[in-house]
Amino acid sequence: MKRQRLIQGNEACAHGALYAGCSFYAGYPITPSSEIMEILAQEMPAQGRVFIQMEDEIASISAIIGGAWGGAKVLTATSGPGFSLMQEGIGYASITETPCVIINCQRWGPSTGQPTKAAQGDVMQAIWGTHGDHAVIVLTASNVRDAFEMTVRAFNLAEEYRVPVILLIDEVLAHMRENIAWPEPGELPVVNRRAPESTAGFKPFADEGFLPFGAGSRYHVTGMAHGPEGFVAHGEAAARELRRMIGKIQDRVKELAVFEAAMLDDAEVAIVSYGITSRPARAAADQLRAEGVRAGCLDIKTLWPFPEHLIADIAGRVDRIVMPELNLGQLVREVERAAGGRCEVRALGRIDGSLMTPQQICDAARSGKLQAVGQENSK
Amino acid sequence: MNSDPVQVRLSGAGGQGLITAGVILAEAALLDGKNVVQTQTYGPEARLGSSKAEVIISATTIAYPQVTVPDILLCLSLEAAKKYMSLVHHDTLVVLDSTIGPEVTGRGRIVRLPMTATAVATGGKMAANTVALGALNRLTGLVSPESLRRAVLARVPERFRALNAAAIEAGERLASPAEAPA
Amino acid sequence: MSDQHRRFLRLRQLPHVWCPGCGNGSIVKALLTAIGDLGLDQDRVAVISGIGCAGRAPFILDFNTMHTTHGRALAFATGMKLVNPDLKVIVIMGDGDASAIGGNHFIHSCRRNLDLTALVFNNGIYGLTGGQLAPTTPAGKRSTTSMSGNIEHAFDLVRLALGAGAGFVARTTSYDNKQMVTFFKRAISHKGFAFVDVMTACPTYFGRMNDLGEPYELLHYLRDTTSPSEDIAREHDESPPADLMPTGIFRDEERRDYGTLYSQRALATSGKGRS
Structure with a gap:
């Protein structure tokens, strides 16, 4: 074992x-x-x-x-x-x-x-x-x-x-x-920094790997808008670099998406959650199933870039998404946007410092009335 | 205890070692091959006034990590008893220290045991948490007695091992099965 | 510009952003002379700066260079030096950069005694943002946020560094090339945290707003408002001449630096982690 x-x-x-x-x-x-x-x-x-x-x-x-x-x-x-x-x-x-x-x-x-x-x-x-x-x-x-x-x-x-x-x-x-x-050495992949193919003429922002200071190629780093060599860029050159930086993350949303889905295949209600709130979410889904409600859950582990394809897929199949968060409705805005009106999206917020209970989520999933975004239910 | 998961709440005054007791119980359940989640009050609340540790034990995956309604409640102080005795169901085993008088009552199957007094007699008031673990475990069979011993001895410093070994036994004797409620 | 300086410059990045008459060029020249005289390996020198006129120095310097955020250069440099202890790390800051927004990092860097060289290009004003009041603006002097004269007291960065525990503390002026070179060499060679306060001239703002608009007038101002002193005992003098800023080396003590102490601690606990 x-x-x-x-x-x-x-x-x-x-x-x-x-x-x-x-x-x-x-x-x-x-x-x-x-x-x-x-x-x-x-x-x-x-x-x-x-x-x-x-x-x-x-x-x-x-x-x-x-x-x-x-x-x-x-x-x-x-x-x-x-x-x-x-x-x-x-x-x-x-x-x-x-x-x-x-x-x-x-x-x-x-x-x-x-x-x-x-x-x-x-x-x-x-x-x-x-x-x-x-x-x-x-x-x-x-x-x-x-x-x-x-x-x-x-x-x-x-x-x-x-x-x-x-x-x-x-x-x-x-x-x-x-x-x-306990993960044994070698069990989980560990990615290390890629060295550039050659040290000479290393351009720190040209996606040629990474060479640290003092390794033989003298270059410049700045928080100002800059080009591939690290020196100041303006106008379209600055815009192009910023688009590249954002694009390298945003364009890979599907491969970056980490999530755990359960019981969603035939679900009428999907509980979408993240972090610790996924624990009562899963307990609530089990409880609802026991009561005959076809509930499933999606635990989103990559919050950004937001995996909207997952939500779009679910929204087309369920009647309702319930989204518990320990705040007054933050990620639910992204969920609503991704659902695009194809199903009801119900926010369930709790801000009294305690963890949401499975019962609160069950109540939100079952009740006919729409709960206002941010309305606290801290029973 | 036949239910799964089993929800245990250990409560008392700050400094009575409830969080240590919670960790030990969780370690013992792990030695038995169970899944376990342990949580506690944290910060100033745990140092002033009442302190609480919770343990959930299950043979399967534990979804919700906190105790909703405990199957077992331990109270080592009056303040903790006042705070947590109302949050039980009719079947909850409520184990109170004898320092908590008979005027304190409520739902559940209430057992009073002189745990702090026994700890003093065994060699130190600070072993009350270990006495309580021995007693609770004899009443409920939550974990195997061997696992409990191993977990206690692994957690306490060398110089307190003899005291704690004696405290477990004293706790077990205190809660011989005859004293357990029907 | 001699070849000695040229080899340390990124010629393609010239011209620099500094105004005619600015003292920063003189300081950089003295720094490059010091680096050349010391024979440092160009590949193993890092120059890390904050934000402001002084912060622009690394753009034109052909070392490993990093232009960081306002006030934080010492914190970036701390990380750089700790993971790459063989690098010679030189930090260039402005006076507002080091003592207003970066004041906390400055005093803790003095206290921590990591092996860094910190230079403050101290022109007594915020130049890059258009001439506002700095913590180093002398009392009574005008800026765009103290048009009727500064009613605050100025920070004496030398006393601040001494009080915070820096092992090497000196002050010089961009008027005195020879002294700058000498002090920079001493500071860079010092094992531990070394600080040099370099009084310099901002003709565009400090000068124009305080009737010293001609660059030579500011050089005379630097000469006439400072008092050369090599007397280390000076740090105990509670009342320097009211209008004269003492220059000189005020402390030069070898103390065990953070990096050495950390290595010793690491060696002593090697393999004693819990996991």
Whole structure:
């Protein structure tokens, strides 16, 4: 039998990062993410990797971007208030096509809010948080094994596409212990940075792989609009580069889509969810089936680029989509857009800091009346 | 316990080791080859006032990770009893520390056991969580007694192992099957 | 421009963005002289800058160069140096860049003592955005956001760095090429965090708004408002001459740098992780 271990979501993220070959972590403590950095503070020096506690979250994201260009596979982890501060750096990482991973253990917000209470309120910020059109990949996890695997996947995608990858988990998953089959070395794929074919004349933004600073080809990196060589570009040249950066993610929406579908083949009601909310969603689908309601569920693990093809497919077959979120309706906007009026889309929001219950989702799936977007049902 | 999943809520005052007890119970269930999810109150709430750990044990995949209505409720403090005794069903096994007086009552099958007193007699008040685990497990057969021992000994520091081994046994004796409610 | 400087320049990126009379060119020239004199391997030098006029220096420098975000150059450089410890990392910042928006990174970099060389091109004003007040604008001086004269007190970046624990702290001016070269060489050779405050001239804004519009007037201003001093004890002097900024090396102490300490810690705990 495979080795089973009882671990917390945050531990899974930390060990997933080590498994993926993360060689540099810079961070600033914040509830409910701190266990990730505490574990890495212990493990990384002992494994010959580099860990540093920075003076704030802006410094943390800046340091990992510097580390990435120095040749490291890099990570920082935070929660809402710190994630807000990191938006500046995420924009820089996006325009400089820097491979990096940011884990956001979501907590109740805005502002200090309720540091130890769960929420999924940072979905919009993860996708759209930094200014300007930009490319990012946003992933989630709904169980502890997922937290491990999606951390590894986040590194793989960051390296493959040279893009910042944001993994959104939440306070419940962060602190929940669950037994997982511990991934053995070699079990999960690990993608490493591609070296350019030749060192001489390396152009850092011409998609020729990645050569770190000091490796023999002197080049320039800037957060200003730039061309393939890293020097300032204007007008159509700047537009072309930005389209390329966004296109390399957006054009691969189908191959980037990670999801888990269950009982959807004959479903009349589809519960579409992501992250921790997929747990009550699955329990609700089982309960509804037991009651004779043909319910199915879709757990979306790639939030961005949004896999609208999955929703379009479901919307053509079911009467109703129910979308539970621990916010007042964020990803449901994308679901509504993708469903395009082909079925009813019902948002179910909860913002009292507790996890949605299966019963709440069942009630929303069954009841005839439309529940207003954002109306809290916190029984 | 015949139901699957089994939902367990362990409650008491901050500092009574309920979260450790939850992790130990979860580890023991894992040693038995079960699936398990363990959650807890976190942060200031866990240090001031009442503390709570939850464990769900199942032979199959566990979807919802939190306890909805517990099959087993342990209360080691009066405050925890007041907070959680109303959130049970008629079949819930409610195990209260004897320091919680008979005026505190409610639904469920209530058993009172002198767990903290037994821990003091065994060598330390801090072992009350281990006494409680021994007692709960004797009453319910949640996990195998061997797995419970292994999980406890794996979790506690070397110098407290003898105390905790004694605490498990004391807890088991405290809840000999004769004392279990019908 | 001599061959010694030319080989460190990206000639295709010239002309640079700096105004006629700006002191930044003089500072860069002194920096390139220092790098040449020290015989550093061009491929193993990284120059990392923030945002502002000074931040544009790396565009024309033929090293491994990174133009980062406003105030964060030291944080980017920290990551770069930690994962690539053999690189010689030189950080170029403006005064607002380093001491206003980047003040937190600046003091913590001084404290942390990672082996970085930090140069502040200190012109006492925000040039690139059009001449607004900086934390380094002297009291009474005019800017586009203090038209009647600055009512705040200026940051003395040397005292700030000394207080925050930097191991090497110096001040020079873009008026004094020889001193700049000497200090830059000392700073780059220093093992640990080294800071040089380089007072420089912004004729376009600071000069024009403060009746020093001709570039030579600002050079005289730099000469006449600073007081050369090699006296390290100066840092204990609580009351320097009111109008004179002391120049010189104020601290030069070898302390174990962060990178060395981290390596020792890593070696001591090697293989002692929990997993």
